[in-house]
Amino acid sequence: GAGVSQSPSNKVTEKGKDVELRCDPISGHTALYWYRQSLGQGLEFLIYFQGNSAPDKSGLPSDRFSAERTGGSVSTLTIQRTQQEDSAVYLCASSPRDEQYFGPGTRLTVT
Amino acid sequence: AQSVTQPDIHITVSEGASLELRCNYSYGATPYLFWYVQSPGQGLQLLLKYFSGDTLVQGIKGFEAEFKRSQSSFNLRKPSVHWSDAAEYFCAVKPPGAGSYQLTFGKGTKLSVIP
Numbered sequence: 001g002a003g004v005s006q007s008p009s010n011k012v013t014e015k016g017k018d019v020e021l022r023c024d025p026i027s028g029h030t031a032l033y034w035y036r037q038s039l040g041q042g043l044e045f046l047i048y049f050q051g052n053s054a055p056d057k058s059g060l061p062s063d064r065f066s067a068e069r070t071g072g073s074v075s076t077l078t079i080q081r082t083q084q085e086d087s088a089v090y091l092c093a094s095s096p097r098d099e100q101y102f103g104p105g106t107r108l109t110v111t
Numbered sequence: 112a113q114s115v116t117q118p119d120i121h122i123t124v125s126e127g128a129s130l131e132l133r134c135n136y137s138y139g140a141t142p143y144l145f146w147y148v149q150s151p152g153q154g155l156q157l158l159l160k161y162f163s164g165d166t167l168v169q170g171i172k173g174f175e176a177e178f179k180r181s182q183s184s185f186n187l188r189k190p191s192v193h194w195s196d197a198a199e200y201f202c203a204v205k206p207p208g209a210g211s212y213q214l215t216f217g218k219g220t221k222l223s224v225i226p
Binding site: 004006033042043045048050056091095098100101102104105 | 157214216
């Protein structure tokens with residue numbers, strides 16, 4: 001079956017611009033996660049959605065970061081006023097229960 | 112809070128040789144344990160998982176891992192490495208049971224394979 005998909009695969013943006021990253025989870029998975037992977041920082045948890053519950057936003061690094069999940073399926077991670085330190089690979093994962101399945105990621109480069 | 116240590120940043124092995132990647136965790140109880148593999152430019156692929164029961168678990172691509180409670184370890188092994196196994200490997204833990212959802216990852220071990 002189809003795995004987790006993410007778009008775009010690569011995004012280059014200028015400092016100060018806003019970007020939107022999209023994640024399509026595996027059908028039927030109720031949980032969805034966003035992570036950031038950068039050199040020297042490893043994998044950082046950003047945000048977690050579970051069904052219709054309020055998301056856990058405890059990992060978002062600043063108020064420039066936000067995410068939403070529409071209809072319990074597709075999710076969008078938005079970064080406003082991008083900074084160079086936002087350059088990283090953003091990974092999305094979905095989960096039916098305990099194990100997480102990852103998408104290929106979006107590589108964001110802020111110039 | 113749980114933590115995961117992968118003491119080897121980079122390992123090089125010859126094709127056909129055996130492989131063991133180390134993972135130690137710190138947590139009050141036995142967590143759920145995972146190994147993921149990430150090839151260059153790709154996302155993370157789940158290799159295997161341990162929740163309970165038999166401490167030797169089999170995964171995909173010929174990998175296995177052994178949970179040792181006394182050592183708080185979950186080492187990944189493969190008897191004969193193939194060139195296609197060159198990638199980065201991540202160990203991860205999650206508190207057991209419903210309501211606990213955050214994965215904590217190790218820093219990763221990069222595996223290079225010499226032909």
